[in-house]
Amino acid sequence: MLENYLPIMVFIFLGIAFGVGPMLIGYLLGPSKPDEEKNSQFECGFPAFDDSRMYFNIRYYLVAILFILFDLEVAFVFPWAVVQSDLGWFGFIAMSVFLFLLVVGFVFEWKKGALEWE
Amino acid sequence: MVSLSDYLILSAVIFCIGLVGIFINRTNIITLLMCVELILVAVNTNFIAFSHFLGNEAGQIFVFFILTVAAAEVAIGLAILTLLFRNKGSINVDVTNSLKG
Amino acid sequence: MMNTFQFDTALLLVALPEIFLLSSIVVILLVDLFLTKGFKQVTYYLTQFSLFITGLLAFNLIGHPETVIFSNSFVLDNMASVFKVFMMGATMVAMVYSRHYLTQHSLFRGEYFVLVLLSVLGMMVMVSGYSLLTLYLGLEILSLSLYTLIAIARERSGAIEAALKYFVLGAIASGLLLYGMSMIYGISGSLNISEISAFASDANLGSRETLIINFGLVFLVIGIAFKLGAVPFHMWVPDVYQGSPTSVTMFLSTVPKIAAVAMLVRILIDGLGAMHPYWSDLFMVLALLSIALGSVVALMQTNIKRMLAYSTISHVGFIMLGFVTGVVTGYGAATFYVLVYVFMSLAAFGIIILLNKKGFEADQISDYKGLSKHSPWFALMMLIVILSMAGVPPMLGFYSKFFILQQLVSAGFVTIAIIAVVFAVISAYYYLQIIKSMYFEDSEKEIVVSAPMDMKLILSINAILILVIGLFPDFWMKLALSLF
Numbered sequence: 001m002l003e004n005y006l007p008i009m010v011f012i013f014l015g016i017a018f019g020v021g022p023m024l025i026g027y028l029l030g031p032s033k034p035d036e037e038k039n040s041q042f043e044c045g046f047p048a049f050d051d052s053r054m055y056f057n058i059r060y061y062l063v064a065i066l067f068i069l070f071d072l073e074v075a076f077v078f079p080w081a082v083v084q085s086d087l088g089w090f091g092f093i094a095m096s097v098f099l100f101l102l103v104v105g106f107v108f109e110w111k112k113g114a115l116e117w118e
Numbered sequence: 119m120v121s122l123s124d125y126l127i128l129s130a131v132i133f134c135i136g137l138v139g140i141f142i143n144r145t146n147i148i149t150l151l152m153c154v155e156l157i158l159v160a161v162n163t164n165f166i167a168f169s170h171f172l173g174n175e176a177g178q179i180f181v182f183f184i185l186t187v188a189a190a191e192v193a194i195g196l197a198i199l200t201l202l203f204r205n206k207g208s209i210n211v212d213v214t215n216s217l218k219g
Numbered sequence: 220m221m222n223t224f225q226f227d228t229a230l231l232l233v234a235l236p237e238i239f240l241l242s243s244i245v246v247i248l249l250v251d252l253f254l255t256k257g258f259k260q261v262t263y264y265l266t267q268f269s270l271f272i273t274g275l276l277a278f279n280l281i282g283h284p285e286t287v288i289f290s291n292s293f294v295l296d297n298m299a300s301v302f303k304v305f306m307m308g309a310t311m312v313a314m315v316y317s318r319h320y321l322t323q324h325s326l327f328r329g330e331y332f333v334l335v336l337l338s339v340l341g342m343m344v345m346v347s348g349y350s351l352l353t354l355y356l357g358l359e360i361l362s363l364s365l366y367t368l369i370a371i372a373r374e375r376s377g378a379i380e381a382a383l384k385y386f387v388l389g390a391i392a393s394g395l396l397l398y399g400m401s402m403i404y405g406i407s408g409s410l411n412i413s414e415i416s417a418f419a420s421d422a423n424l425g426s427r428e429t430l431i432i433n434f435g436l437v438f439l440v441i442g443i444a445f446k447l448g449a450v451p452f453h454m455w456v457p458d459v460y461q462g463s464p465t466s467v468t469m470f471l472s473t474v475p476k477i478a479a480v481a482m483l484v485r486i487l488i489d490g491l492g493a494m495h496p497y498w499s500d501l502f503m504v505l506a507l508l509s510i511a512l513g514s515v516v517a518l519m520q521t522n523i524k525r526m527l528a529y530s531t532i533s534h535v536g537f538i539m540l541g542f543v544t545g546v547v548t549g550y551g552a553a554t555f556y557v558l559v560y561v562f563m564s565l566a567a568f569g570i571i572i573l574l575n576k577k578g579f580e581a582d583q584i585s586d587y588k589g590l591s592k593h594s595p596w597f598a599l600m601m602l603i604v605i606l607s608m609a610g611v612p613p614m615l616g617f618y619s620k621f622f623i624l625q626q627l628v629s630a631g632f633v634t635i636a637i638i639a640v641v642f643a644v645i646s647a648y649y650y651l652q653i654i655k656s657m658y659f660e661d662s663e664k665e666i667v668v669s670a671p672m673d674m675k676l677i678l679s680i681n682a683i684l685i686l687v688i689g690l691f692p693d694f695w696m697k698l699a700l701s702l703f
Binding site: 126133136137140147150154157158160161164165167168172174176177179180183184187190191194195197198199201202204205206 | 351352355356359363366367370373374375376379380382383386387390391394395397398400401402404405408409410
Binding site: 011014015016018019020058061062064065066068069071072073075076079 | 130131133134135137138139142182185186189190192193196197199200203204
């Protein structure tokens with residue numbers, strides 16, 4: 001029975017190899033001769049005046065979260081629109097229910113004040 | 119001609135990168151979210167490849183749903199992250215160590 | 220092309236409980252939005268009301284002939300209806316207990332109830348899912364609501380941390396499950412459970428097909444084990460149980476387990492039942508590891524929520540052993556076990572919540588010192604629950620373990636049954652610790668039970684039923700068996 005799991009073992013080992021391997025190869029084989037010129041800023045010719053990993057205002061995240069939801073739900077509307085004439089009233093009502101649920105979500109976030117910038 | 123097994127190997131590679139990324143990542147939680155997305159991308163690749171070679175649309179429909187669910191998942195992940203940031207002032211993986219027993 | 224798509228509206232009646240619940244979620248969400256501060260209790264009563272009606276509708280559908288609707292993706296059979304009724308009942312009880320906790324810790328918000336209802340909806344979809352797509356969607360509705368539910372205590376860093384851990388590990392589990400699903404889809408060419416079953420039980424299945432199904436199967440089993448919290452995929456369980464607000468811990472440790480078992484039955488038995496010899500080995504290993512680790516590690520816990528987490532892990536092990544047997548009676552025993560577990564777990568967390576006060580979580584085992592002096596009645600209730608969890612006759616918990624072991628022995632797994640019994644005896648030790656601190660130790664701290672009357676009443680009934688049903692377990696066992 002145990003030999004049935006051989007492919008899984010192979011998969012696990014290959015998987016680890018694929019994940020860890022390239023990093024290891026880069027670490028081992030890549031020449032590492034830092035000097036002052038190499039470590040200095042490359043872009044635009046002047047030293048950076050801020051850390052690129054700076055913090056964004058938390059409100060951007062909120063907008064991004066709300067955007068991503070409504071943005072992707074719309075993906076369901078396109079395939080529906082293509083076959084709407086075949087689906088008839090059933091399709092129309094089903095899509096209305098779906099959009100109604102989205103509107104409920106929208107009302108909720110509006111009333112909760114998630115859309116206020118200040 | 120690209121064959122089915124090529125797609126499957128590609129998706130297996132992406133899947134493994136995502137999975138290993140989650141376990142060896144020790145810095146930023148946003149990276150964890152990206153790795154989760156990689157896993158889902160691998161699954162999507164699988165479904166689309168199978169769907170194409172089987173001539174069966176069910177797999178593509180599944181992909182649609184995975185995409186939207188993934189969006190909802192990321193939204194919740196980011197929301198939890200902002201809460202974590204408010205509580206701890208950092209989103210490094212090592213701040214999540216207070217629960218032990 | 221003219222209207223080639225046919226749909227019979229009468230079939231919608233089959234999904235009536237779900238449709239009703241979704242509509243009431245929308246209503247409750249909007250009503251709560253426009254309620255002023257003093258009327259927030261309305262949300263609670265609306266929630267209980269809609270759960271009750273949903274349960275009634277589901278009860279009405281018991282005995283309905285098996286029907287598959289929505290392009291073969293939603294099934295109504297007796298198992299689905301009975302599970303739905305149980306889930307509604309358990310959620311209603313959980314909400315009674317939650318209300319006390321939420322008011323004590325100023326977490327009483329409308330969103331809490333909406334999220335609970337949403338997760339219940341997800342579980343109903345899971346229980347009735349008849350295609351990999353519906354099962355996945357139900358699972359995600361459930362999980363996404365649970366992540367948010369934990370994070371509702373937004374000022375507690377422990378809760379946020381628990382939410383994050385649950386989120387990351389839950390997302391990995393979904394990813395693994397999906398990868399397995401994609402493999403099964405790729406080889407069988409269908410997402411539908413009955414078509415997958417027809418494919419898997421085909422006698423002339425080539426070795427290549429068997430190999431690929433096996434490959435997918437391993438991922439499916441890992442994904443399900445993650446969701447159930449079986450060792451070695453249990454890492455999230457103790458942290459999430461400890462970090463979450465106790466009312467959320469109670470909810471997520473009870474009702475979703477029914478849904479997880481239902482999903483297991485749909486995928487691994489209805490769908491891939493023909494592959495039982497392949498997955499039962501995996502299950503056996505996972506089950507024994509869970510029972511062993513759950514019993515041993517729980518001995519070292521001082522936090523009662525964390526201890527109950529490990530106890531859950533060992534209960535999950537027993538449930539999985541029921542599926543190892545490969546016979547219908549074994550599946551029935553596992554189903555019986557999960558329902559009993561939900562019942563006991565609700566009572567145990569109910570007592571933890573009962574002793575909660577503003578700014579005080581009764582989550583250390585030492586908080587129970589001297590409970591028998593300050594509140595002899597609830598010490599007695601806790602005694603019943605603990606003895607039942609430990610599997611002492613004649614409590615309900617004894618019979619659930621007994622049925623599983625009986626099925627294991629009659630299916631020829633005698634060694635496994637013996638190992639399970641040994642660890643069950645070890646686990647009795649940490650249960651006895653709680654009893655010892657309740658009855659034989661004393662503390663200076665005054666324990667005041669400030670819970671409202673309805674909670675005290677329901678909790679007492681809950682605990683006494685564990686004893687009473689334990690005296691007549693046959694009816695419930697027959698019910699569990701009739702589902703397969």
